[in-house]
Amino acid sequence: xxxxxxxxxxxxxxxxxxxxxxxxxxxxxxxxxxxxxxxxxxxxxxxxxxxxxxxxxxxxxxxxxxxxxxxxxxxxxxxxxxxxxxxxxxxxxxxxxxxxxxxxxxxxxxxxxxxxxxxxxxxxxxxxxxxxxxxxxxxxxxxxxxxxxxxxxxxxxxxxxxxxxxxxxxxxxxxxxxxxxxxxxxxxxxxxxxxxxxxxxxxxxxxxxxxxxxxxxxxxxxxxxxxxxxxxxxxxxxxxxxxxxxxxxxxxxxxxxxxxxxxxxxxxxxxxxxxxxxxxxxxxxxxxxxxxxxxxxxxxxxxxxxxxxxxxxxxxxxxxxxxxxxx
Numbered sequence: 382x383x384x385x386x387x388x389x390x391x392x393x394x395x396x397x398x399x400x401x402x403x404x405x406x407x408x409x410x411x412x413x414x415x416x417x418x419x420x421x422x423x424x425x426x427x428x429x430x431x432x433x434x435x436x437x438x439x440x441x442x443x444x445x446x447x448x449x450x451x452x453x454x455x456x457x458x459x460x461x462x463x464x465x466x467x468x469x470x471x472x473x474x475x476x477x478x479x480x481x482x483x484x485x486x487x488x489x490x491x492x493x494x495x496x497x498x499x500x501x502x503x504x505x506x507x508x509x510x511x512x513x514x515x516x517x518x519x520x521x522x523x524x525x526x527x528x529x530x531x532x533x534x535x536x537x538x539x540x541x542x543x544x545x546x547x548x549x550x551x552x553x554x555x556x557x558x559x560x561x562x563x564x565x566x567x568x569x570x571x572x573x574x575x576x577x578x579x580x581x582x583x584x585x586x587x588x589x590x591x592x593x594x595x596x597x598x599x600x601x602x603x604x605x606x607x608x609x610x611x612x613x614x615x616x617x618x619x620x621x622x623x624x625x626x627x628x629x630x631x632x633x634x635x636x637x638x639x640x641x642x643x644x645x646x647x648x649x650x651x652x653x654x655x656x657x658x659x660x661x662x663x664x665x666x667x668x669x670x671x672x673x674x675x676x677x678x679x680x681x682x683x684x685x686x687x688x689x690x691x692x693x694x695x696x697x698x699x700x701x702x703x704x705x706x707x708x
Contacts, residue, residue: 416443416621419450419464422651424501424575425492425606426468428666430650431643432632440631443624459486459609466622467608469664472681473529475609476695486609487702490629491673492664493602494593499640499662502605504590505581506570507563514591515541515598517569521549524559524571532688533595534572540598563587576653579661583654592662599684602665604677615702626705630668672707675700 420426429447432438438445450458456478458464469492478486494501510517515538525531534551552568556577562568570590573581581587595603615622636643641659648658667673675697685691701708 414444414621415446416466416618416625417446417448417464418466418468418625419448419455419458420468421452421455421470422449423468424647424651424661425470425664426650427643427647427663428490428629428632428636429468430646431635432628434646434650435632435635437631437635438625438628441624441628443621443628445625445628456609459611462614465614465618466610466625469606469608471529471606472604472678473685473690475607476682476685476691478609479695480691480693483696484612486611487615488607488700489610489626489669489702489705490608490666491604491678491701491706492606492666493604493677494596495603495665496593496596496601498593498596498665500575500578500589500592501662501664502572502574502595503578503592504570504572504594505560505563505578505587506590507566508586508588510569510588510590512569512590515543515594517590518549519543519547521569522562522567523549523551524562524568525551525553526556526559526572526574526577528553528690529685530572530574532684532690535688536684537594537598560587575661575663576651576657579657580653583657583660600677600680602677604673604681605664610702612702626669630670633666633668636663667706669705673701 418429420429433445433447448458448464450464455467455470456474459467460478460482466489469490475488504518504523512518523534525534531551531553538548554562556573559568559571560581563571564586582589591597595605610622640663644658644661645655647661648655651658678700679697682691682695686694
C-alpha cells in the first residue's frame, strides 16, 4: 500500500512539473490572442461559419476559435468565460439574462425576419390541407415549438385581425412532436424555423401555408434574436472584438453576393443535405455600421411582457456596444 501511494505521489509530482513547465515555456500569446466564439449549430450562425470557412478573420488580424455549444449551454458558456462572444440566440434567452444580470451583457449580431425575404419561419401543413393563409387555421389546432413561438402565434393572430373566439387551439411541443402531430392529423399546422422547416418541406409531405408571418403581420423587419458579449469582455478585448465584427461584416457581404455557396457551407457545418440547405432562408443581419432601430426590438419586449414571459421591460438605451448599430 505504501509503495502504491509513493508511486501515485511521484506521478502527480511529475505531471505537476510538466504542467508548470508548459505554462512557463509556452509563448505568452498562444491563448490570450484567440477570440473564442460560441456558436449554436443553427442557421443563425451562418455569418460566423462563412467568416471561418473563407478565412475572413485573418485579414483583420484576429485569431478565432469556434466553440460549438448546445442551446442550454449557450449563455452559461458566455457568463462563465468559456467563450468570449456568442452567435445569435432568441431574444427571450437574451432578455432573461439581462433581467437577471443587469448591465452584464451587450447584444451583437442582431437578426431579423423580413417581408418578401428568404423564408426563415413559417406555418406548414400537410400537402392535402384544404385552406390558404391564416384564415384556414380558424378553430383548428396549431403546434408551437416552444412557449416563445406560442406567443408569436398569438401576436400574429391578433395583428392579422382574427377574432379571439376564432383562434385555433395552440399547443406546445418539440419540433419533432409538432411535426408528428401535423403528420397524423392531431394538428392541422405547425410553426417551424430553419433548418427544421426546410427539412420538412424537402420530405414532400408538407407545404408552406404562410412564410415569414411575423414580418407580414407584426412588423418588417421583425427582430427576433441576437448574440451577446459580456460588457467586461468587450472592454477588455475591445480591439479584437471589433475586428471580429468587421470580419463578420465581410461574411455578410459574401452571403449576399453568393447565397448558394453560403448554403453549401451551411450544409457542411450542420451536417445536412446540400439540397435541403439550398432551400433554407436566412435571417437578415445588418452590418455593424448600420442603424438598427430599437423600436422594433422594443415591440418584441412588449409582446413578451404581455404574455408573462418577461416580468418587466428591458432598458434598451445601451443595448448594443458603443459605436455599433447606430449607437
